[in-house]
Amino acid sequence: MQERASERVAARAPTGPRPVPLGRGAGGPGGTVATGSRLGSNRDSTRQHNLSAVLGLVHSTSGLSRAQLTRATGLNRSTIAALVGELVQLGLVVESDLDQTQQQGRPSIMIEPSPDALVLAVNPDVDAVNVALVGLGGRIPSPVRFNTVRPPSADEVVNIVTAVYTGMRTSLPAGRRVLGAGLAVPGLVDPADGSVIEAPQLDWRGEPLAARLAEALGLPFSAANDAVVGARAQAAFGAARDVPDFAYVFGGGSGIGGGLVTGGRLVRGATGFAGQLGHTLVRTDGALCACGSRGCLEAEVTRRALLEAADLPRGEVEDLEEIVLERLRSDGPGSAGLREVVERQAGLLGVGLRSVVNHLNPSMIVLGGFLRILARTVPDVLDGALRAGGGHGPREDVRIELAPLGTDSILLGAAELAFEPLLADPAGNAAGPAPA
Template sequence: MPESGVATSGRVPSADVANPAAATPPIAVVGTKGNNLDDVRRNNLAAVLGLVHTGGAVSRAQLTRETGLNRSTVGALVAELVNLRLVDEAEPTTTKQVGRPSPVIMPSTRTVALAVNPELDAVTIGLVGLGGRIIKRIRYDTIRIPSVEEVVNIVSAVVAGMRDELDAHYDTVGIGLAVPGLVRAGDGVVTLTPHLGWRNEPLSQMLQDAIGLPVFAANDASVGVVAERIFGAGRGVEDLVYLNGGASGIGGGIVSDGRLLRGVNGYAGELGHTLVNSAGVVCHCGATGCLETEVRREPLLQALGLDPTEGDQLEGALLAAYADPDRVAPEIAAVVDRQLAYLGVALRNIVNVFNPKLVILGGFLGALSEIAPERIEHAVATSAMMGPRDDVSTVRAALGRDLLIVGAAELAFAPILADPASVERVLAG
């Protein structure tokens, strides 16, 4: 499952503004920044909104401390964000501090984004609020691998069914699309999704034309690493790698020095195609022994006695099988041992090449790591180079099944987080 950068379609800012790295926890911007007063105002609004978005509920006093701005300036910025319906302000319910309690600023319950994740066996659509709050999730199971046209039809039908609710209660700023494949950074074209069989498909533009909202697209592992860094196990970590195992193979997302690694066309980070077995089988990419050909969901499903359509039960079934490690069925242990061995090779390569502080494993890879954390740690400690291995940790993704929906929504929120006042133009169409 290849890694990609971000792409946008239609009525959106530039691709640079829509970069998921822009949605990572911001550095507070003080009043001296910017080329003119408008820049200063925009940057300070973005800093305050970003802190509320990532913090969930932040007092005015906290915003004052973290931005370095004075109280009156913070108060004016909060008032503007309230007027834009991006944050809500309330008095604290309890306080132990002496004096007047500081009002609490929270992400608005009204501003939302739609998130879409097409897969081999389903299309998942989510409604997500600022702060990463999932309001609604709809999984539409498909009887076959969906075509691009079928994905557009499914999403259109779901959104049409939600239209009255959206119009009455929410301000919808856009659609984020998490694709299990290559997405071209410049125009949102899905260049290749090997497992879905898509090539050069303008899915972003098709969705925008059908629904009438700006669409932002990226590889699913890219949005996964962004979500984990903002709200999950990688919160605040500047150098991390996210590796996910799902129905469409294995994908990777890389954050280096606080920035999402994208590459010239947005295709960087194809960690599923790391060589782990020189005597392995031929991958769809043409190489031999890629990680995603040696570590796959299907053998695990078969060993656990699950049908291919029961992939959403894999992680729970795997953990249940290892509830008593001394009584694991031999056929399950054999598959798990083999996959852990090759995953260890991939982690060695990742640690040596990227020198991350943290490696986050998601999907069925997260379940594998949870049942045998000592195997993962041993593989890195004994095979990765001294130096890169010294300060790295490996953890399971914290957001679980919410991860891709939250991450996809961040694509749509990113332009608003970068320039909060632009929400009026976006909503006006």
């Protein structure tokens, strides 16, 4: 059954709290497309679903041809043309030059994300507040890293983000609109209202930061743990695209976090706190952790220990990976001590990952942040600890990959939070928040 271009989606269902599947529409793992056969009594919801599926694909691929869209969705050409036409009218996609990569057949028009639809991404950390405007398709034109001399308070984060965002907004070209905002926090975030329950490294407890930022900026804010949103970015744009079962393990200044994805869905747990991989026990009677236990992965494997072993100041994180690789390669003075720290940390990371792999049986582990260094410098040590005793069962085939997105991964993930209502219901959310 065919839809007519004149039909508009009427549904304006509010998007309240609901499960957070990674895939939206067809754009991510586990996504589905409603085909014409499911039309009937529920025509509007089918149309909304199809708009969502098409926008999800354009977003996750950063652009594709009409022919590719038709193939990927299984919808017929005229339906795709109508859906794309509506997304163009909504200012969410643009049709551009013909796809030059087509070797045969008729050339097809390319459908790309419109640069006009933006969201704000915010990520406070122990030594900086990262802020960026992110476009559909995962475009981050000019992220801002605002360095702080000590872990910022929630008040300071509100002030910094307000100042940075005001500057960004005034320099936006005409026609650009900011639809919402996402906040990625190195700590526990209440999934019900986005408040920070606890961020030990920032010394925050019970901070309603998302609500405060929403009020200060006049934008709807969604919030989640930084590693969890990093996992979403890996699924949408990174190493784990089209991988339904993977674990993302991220190491930053605030510790180690994780996002577990199984069957294409983020594992949330009973109260939304699943994935606290930093508190996996790797050494009984080990170092005291901020959580009060001993021997947690994030107490034993730290970026600070690497910085100290490399004799670098605390804030010198941007080039840490290349500096460590170069020092170990050159075998110069001090490299033996550095190698010892790197090998020790890689071994303990392998022990921690062994638990993850045995529990979850992922096909891939994606390592982000400073954990990349351990995998790049001494992969045999990491692998040996992970597969100790022969690595039978789930440890046999698991692949270790490096997160390719760098520090942008967390910002992209925060942006995914903010894009979620738009991707679920493009027509209902394309205009953004009403002016206050």
